[in-house]
Every structure is written in structure tokens, then in C-alpha cells.
Amino acid sequence: MLYKCPIMIKKFIVPVLWGAMLLSCRKETINIPNSNSTPGSVSVLTQHNDNSRAGINNHEKTLITANINSKQFGKLFTLSVDDEVYSQPLVYGNLAIGTGNHIVVFIATINNTIYAFDGNNGNLFWKKNYTSPGMRPPNTVDMTSNTDNPYMDFSHNIGIVGTPVIDSLSQTIYFVSRSTNGVSFSQYLHAVNIINGNEKSGSPVVIKASSTGTGDGSVNNVVSFDPQHSNQRQGLTLVKGVVYITYSSHADWAPYHGWILGYNVADLKQLTVYNDTPNGNNGGIWESGMGMAADAQGNLYVTTANGTVGTYNGIGDNIPSPDPTDLTNRSESALKLTPSGSTLKVTSYFTPSNYVDLNIGDQDYGSMGSFLIPNSSYYLTGSKEGNLYLLNKDNMGGFSSSSNQVQQTIQIQGAMHCLPAYYKGVSNEFVYVWSENDQLRALLFDRGSNTFSNTQIVSTSNGPTGESGAELSVSSNGSVDGTGILWASHAITNDAGNPTGPGILRAFDANDITKELWNSGQNANDNPGNFAKFSPPTIANGHVYLATFSNQVVVYGLK
Numbered sequence: 001m002l003y004k005c006p007i008m009i010k011k012f013i014v015p016v017l018w019g020a021m022l023l024s025c026r027k028e029t030i031n032i033p034n035s036n037s038t039p040g041s042v043s044v045l046t047q048h049n050d051n052s053r054a055g056i057n058n059h060e061k062t063l064i065t066a067n068i069n070s071k072q073f074g075k076l077f078t079l080s081v082d083d084e085v086y087s088q089p090l091v092y093g094n095l096a097i098g099t100g101n102h103i104v105v106f107i108a109t110i111n112n113t114i115y116a117f118d119g120n121n122g123n124l125f126w127k128k129n130y131t132s133p134g135m136r137p138p139n140t141v142d143m144t145s146n147t148d149n150p151y152m153d154f155s156h157n158i159g160i161v162g163t164p165v166i167d168s169l170s171q172t173i174y175f176v177s178r179s180t181n182g183v184s185f186s187q188y189l190h191a192v193n194i195i196n197g198n199e200k201s202g203s204p205v206v207i208k209a210s211s212t213g214t215g216d217g218s219v220n221n222v223v224s225f226d227p228q229h230s231n232q233r234q235g236l237t238l239v240k241g242v243v244y245i246t247y248s249s250h251a252d253w254a255p256y257h258g259w260i261l262g263y264n265v266a267d268l269k270q271l272t273v274y275n276d277t278p279n280g281n282n283g284g285i286w287e288s289g290m291g292m293a294a295d296a297q298g299n300l301y302v303t304t305a306n307g308t309v310g311t312y313n314g315i316g317d318n319i320p321s322p323d324p325t326d327l328t329n330r331s332e333s334a335l336k337l338t339p340s341g342s343t344l345k346v347t348s349y350f351t352p353s354n355y356v357d358l359n360i361g362d363q364d365y366g367s368m369g370s371f372l373i374p375n376s377s378y379y380l381t382g383s384k385e386g387n388l389y390l391l392n393k394d395n396m397g398g399f400s401s402s403s404n405q406v407q408q409t410i411q412i413q414g415a416m417h418c419l420p421a422y423y424k425g426v427s428n429e430f431v432y433v434w435s436e437n438d439q440l441r442a443l444l445f446d447r448g449s450n451t452f453s454n455t456q457i458v459s460t461s462n463g464p465t466g467e468s469g470a471e472l473s474v475s476s477n478g479s480v481d482g483t484g485i486l487w488a489s490h491a492i493t494n495d496a497g498n499p500t501g502p503g504i505l506r507a508f509d510a511n512d513i514t515k516e517l518w519n520s521g522q523n524a525n526d527n528p529g530n531f532a533k534f535s536p537p538t539i540a541n542g543h544v545y546l547a548t549f550s551n552q553v554v555v556y557g558l559k
Contacts (some may be wrong), residue, residue: 008032041093041103042540045552047163047235047291048088048419048473053371055421055536060475062542064483067558068507074559076528076543077122078552082129083111084155084500085532085547086289087163090173091540097125097195103541106194107553112137112159112177114197119543124554125145127199130190130204131159132179132265142180142228148251155500155549158250163235163291163535167265172200174265176207176232185228189245189263193330205268207245209261213278215312215329216256223278229256231284233534235291238299241265242272242339248284248305258283258304258342260292260337261342274337274344276330280308282317283331287443288417289470290369290535293379300337300344301393303366303381306359307331309351310399314347317359324351324399330432332358332365334381334389334396350396352382352388353404358385369419373431378450380431382414388433388443390452408451414438418469421486423510426479429508430457432486434470440488442513459513463505466495474510484510485517487539489546492521493532500549503531505556520556528554 050057067073090106097104100118103119114126137159143151150419164175172193178187188204209225217223230247237244242262249256262272284305285292293301310321317331327346332355337344344414349366352358358365368382371543372393379393390408391397397405414435429445431452440459443452464470468488477483486508494501505528509515520526529550536546544556 005455027254028554033530035553043168044091044538044540045166045168046090046238047165047289048369048371048536051237051239051294052374053290053293053369054374055371055419055472056474056476057539058422058476058538060477060482060483060542061477063475063485063539064339064477065485065509065517068484070084070518070522072558073518074523074556075520076557076559078554079105079107079115079122080552081107081109081115081116082113083157083159083551084244084549085553086535087547088535089538089547089553090166090444091119091538091545092166092168092194093541094332094543095194098252099358104194105545105553106164106173107547108160108175109153110137110159110161111159112179113162114173114175115191115479116194116197119541119545119555126197130177132186132188135179136180138178138180138185138228142182142185143250143253145253148252153251161287162232162245162429164229165236165238166194167238170265171195172265174236174238176236176245177204178227180501187230187232189243189268191265191268196356204270205263209259209270209273210276211275212271215277215279216281219294219554223257223275223367225259226256228252230259233289234285234287235289237292237294237300238265239294244272244292244300246285246292246302248286249282252282254281255332256282256284257528258331259477260285260300260302265494272339274303277308277417278328280312280329280331282307283329286364286368286525287371288419290371290419293370293372295372299347299380301335301370301372302337303334303370304331305364305366306362309333309355318356320356334365334370336377336393336396348394348396349398350391350406351399352383353399353401358383362383365550368416371422373422373445374424376450380420382412382416382433386412386414386416388412388437410443410452411553412441414469415467416469417467419471419534421472423474423476423486424479426481426486428511432513434463434488434490436464436466436469436476440470440471440508440513457513459508459516461516463491466491468495468533471534473536473539475539476510485535486510486513487544489529489531489535489537491533501528503528505537505544505546526556
């Protein structure tokens with residue numbers, strides 16, 4: 001039961017807003033995903049807010065379109081850390097820590113350090129480094145890819161990259177660290193107490209895995225997980241007592257495969273091993289860092305990148321497979337995966353009819369973050385070639401050499417290294433996409449036809465260039481008019497990689513994206529620093545937490 005009765009001290013409220021912001025006290029029951037049932041506090045415990053990955057906090061009471069402007073909104077303070085932040089900041093809304101209960105922000109850096117800050121004033125509760133004793137985080141020099149040398153996707157360290165996940169019941173944060181002595185490489189799954197940073201019993205565990213197969217790098221028909229080649233880029237997923245970790249590669253440095261590994265949250269015992277190309281190669285799982293989606297039944301939804309499709313032909317991935325419908329190797333595909341014994345079973349899939357051309361042109365299907373449209377049966381995915389594919393999550397369309405049997409295909413400009421987001425207003429339902437070298441787009445979702453309208457709302461604002469689009473999140477107070485805000489983070493210049501470049505945070509009216517409410521370039525004091533690719537802004541409890549590559553997380557709110 002939540003008592004929605006905000007207490008405001010009038011002298012701290014801008015007078016013109018007082019009448020608009022004062023709410024009558026009322027008692028009602030509401031459901032808040034990923035939050036504690038405490039008045040005024042909302043938690044963001046996983047990448048993009050919940051396992052749909054739709055990226056919306058629809059319980060934001062403070063930030064509204066009327067107060068997001070250069071006079072009332074801006075940078076409040078910064079949270080300094082020891083390295084760049086690739087993962088999304090997470091927020092625990094009401095945690096008993098220190099003296100009393102606090103809103104706590106958890107930040108992971110690529111130096112393998114976790115920080116716990118007070119989200120309201122920036123005070124540090126604790127920080128700990130999780131590099132193995134006598135070792136260091138891997139770095140770009142260690143990744144001697146013959147396809148990308150020097151390796152440019154990171155500027156130096158490669159420690160904690162994928163966004164952690166927090167289990168509110170056990171008050172545990174799960175994350176993957178990486179360590180090396182320059183010769184041997186290891187990755188570890190950690191389960192850490194969020195009150196003090198101490199490892200839970202059995203933590204950490206060394207990440208190891210193998211699958212039967214004749215694929216790239218196999219020895220005696222066994223394919224083994226390679227902790228040096230495997231890049232843990234996506235956010236972790238926690239569902240039905242299992243924490244899942246997914247893997248891609250470092251700049252297509254072979255041999256590699258797309259792995260999904262599941263661990264019991266109680267004792268960190270490995271429960272699940274899935275290799276998407278056991279008899280082939282590649283199949284990395286990227287999604288621009290978006291966490292793997294999951295439904296309430298524990299089914300997982302993911303898209304995979306370039307590599308072997310169907311039966312391996314023994315020659316390469318640039319000619320058609322003898323049988324593209326063989327489920328053994330499933331690169332260039334959207335997958336619905338259902339836990340089955342110690343692995344995952346493909347219970348539905350979609351592979352574009354031009355998958356060979358995608359492989360030839362390095363046009364990965366799985367480049368864009370993909371999500372389940374809330375309260376529907378549909379899964380939105382995107383590719384480097386600029387297509388959005390809307391899929392029925394339970395009947396994705398399989399493979400046809402003549403045409404794509406999907407719910408809808410929409411052509412979008414740009415290669416779509418970006419994180420889309422979702423919002424439902426009073427009369428319209430939107431999905432927002434902002435790919436590189438393109439404009440911000442709002443697609444109207446029609447519940448009658450379960451398709452997107454042919455009409456798109458397009459913002460004329462200059463957007464991201466280079467090879468990374470914008471990272472989007474939404475905040476609102478349900479569907480109340482005047483509360484829907486689309487937040488966008490993107491690079492201003494450079495390629496959003498190495499060298500890094502300055503970024504910008506922007507706010508748009510979620511019901512009309514042609515109206516930009518505010519951006520961090522309007523006031524020099526609001527400058528966030530260098531853009532953190534694939535890390536969307538986190539909005540909770542009247543604040544916006546923005547990761548950067550300037551060794552800080554910037555906190556914005558009402559001045």
C-alpha cells in the first residue's frame with residue numbers, strides 16, 4: 001500500500017509551480033516495478049529499468065515538462081570515480097545504510113570498482129575494487145585482434161563493462177569483473193552485499209563453460225569459453241532465481257561464440273550453458289549493451305550478430321547454408337529461448353532472408369538494443385542495415401528465402417548502434433529511435449493492428465554522428481499529461497569510441513518530440529563531460545544520473 005501524499009515546503013518551491021505541483025492526499029494501491037513500497041522512492045535495479053528493457057520509469061512525480069528548462073533544471077553535483085563508466089548507474093530507492101534509509105546509486109567502472117553513493121547529496125557510503133589479487137584489469141593492449149589493431153572500442157581498461165543487476169530481496173548486486181597478469185585471463189561472477197560491498201558466500205566464481213561441437217576453436221569436439229576473447233557487453237539479466245550473463249567479442253577477434261551462461265542466485269552454481277554457434281563461428285550478442293529481455297515465465301529474448309546460420313557448410317558464412325532452418329547455429333537471428341535442463345531451447349526465431357548479405361557487409365542484425373513492448377506480445381529489434389523488425393515474440397517468423405514473415409518491417413536511416421525506448425501517453429503510444437547520422441524519430445504503435453503507424457514524428461534537432469546513436473530513456477507519472485519526458489544522451493563530435501569526445505544530455509516532450517525542453521549545452525555549468533556510449537540516463541526520484549567517460553557520473557535535477 002502506497003500513500004501518495006507528498007509533503008512540500010512552500011518556500012522551496014518556485015511560486016509559479018506551487019499550484020501545479022501540490023497534489024491532494026489520497027490513499028491507493030499501485031504497482032511499482034523494481035521498487036520498494038516506500039513513499040517517494042523508486043528503484044532502478046537492472047539495465048533499462050526492468051526485464052522488458054523498454055527503458056521507462058512511469059512513477060516519476062518530480063520531473064515534469066513544465067520544470068525541465070534552463071532556469072529550473074540543471075547539474076546538481078558529480079560523483080567522481082576511478083575510471084570510465086560503461087554500465088548504466090543503478091538506483092536503490094530506500095536502503096537502510098549508514099545512518100537511516102537512503103536513496104543509493106551504484107556505479108561500476110572499467111577499473112573493476114563498485115561505488116555506492118548517496119543519490120541525493122553525493123556522499124560515499126563505500127567503494128571496493130574487485131580485481132583479483134596480484135592482477136590488473138585487461139586493457140586494449142591485451143586484445144591483439146588481427147581485424148582491428150590497434151583495438152579502439154575501449155580507451156584502455158576493460159574491467160566491469162556490462163551493467164550489473166541488483167536482487168532487492170537478498171540485497172545483492174551481481175556483476176562480472178575481469179583480471180589478468182598479462183598472460184592468463186579470467187572472468188568472475190560476483191555476488192556482493194549492497195550494504196557494505198562484501199562478497200556473499202561462494203563469491204566470486206570463475207566463469208568457465210564448454211559445449212559439445214565442432215565450431216571455431218574446438219578441441220576434440222568441445223568448444224570452450226575463452227575469457228580473453230569473450231566480451232561481456234550486455235547488461236546482466238535476473239529472472240526466476242537465475243542471473244544470466246551474455247557474451248560477444250572484441251572486434252570480431254576469432255575464435256569466439258555467442259554464449260549465454262546462467263547461475264543460481266543462491267549459491268552461484270552454474271545452471272545453464274548455451275552456445276549459439278557450437279558447430280560454427282561468431283554469433284556475438286551485443287545489442288549496444290542493452291540487457292537481454294525476459295518475460296515472467298523465464299523465457300529469454302535476444303538478437304545475435306554476424307556468424308553461422310543453420311547447418312555449417314564448412315566454407316564460410318558468406319554463402320548460403322545447406323539448411324538455414326537448422327537450429328544448431330543461430331547467428332543473425334532474433335531468438336526466444338526457453339530454459340531446458342542445463343541449456344536453452346530455441347522455441348521461436350527469426351532470421352532475415354538476406355542474412356548472407358548481412359554477413360558479407362558486416363551488417364549485424366543484433367546491433368540495436370531490443371525490447372519487449374509492454375503489455376503486448378511483440379518484440380522490437382533492429383539491424384545495422386537500418387531495418388526495424390517488429391516480431392510476435394511467440395511466433396517470430398522463422399526463415400524464408402523469399403520474404404521475411406514478420407509482423408512489420410520499418411526502414412530507418414543509420415546503422416542503429418543505439419538504445420530505443422518506449423512511452424504510453426493518454427492517447428498515443430510511442431517507440432523512440434535515434435540512430436547515428438539520423439534524426440530522432442517517434443513511431444506510433446497502434447494496438448488495433450499491433451503495428452506502427454506509417455506516420456512518424458521526426459525531430460529536426462541535430463543528432464549523433466559517427467558510429468554510435470543516442471541512448472534513450474523515458475520518465476513520466478503514468479500517462480498524466482505534462483509528465484512524459486524523453487531523455488537522450490549522445491556524442492556531439494568524434495566517433496563515440498577512441499578517442500572519446502564530449503557528450504550532451506537532452507530532454508524532449510515525450511508526446512511531441514519536436515519540442516526540446518532542455519539540453520546540457522544551454523548552460524556551460526551543465527556540461528556532462530565525455531559521452532559514455534551504450535549507457536542510457538537513469539531517471540529516479542527527481543534526479544537524472546548520467547554516466548560519462550570523464551571518470552564521473554553527473555547528477556541533474558531541479559536547482
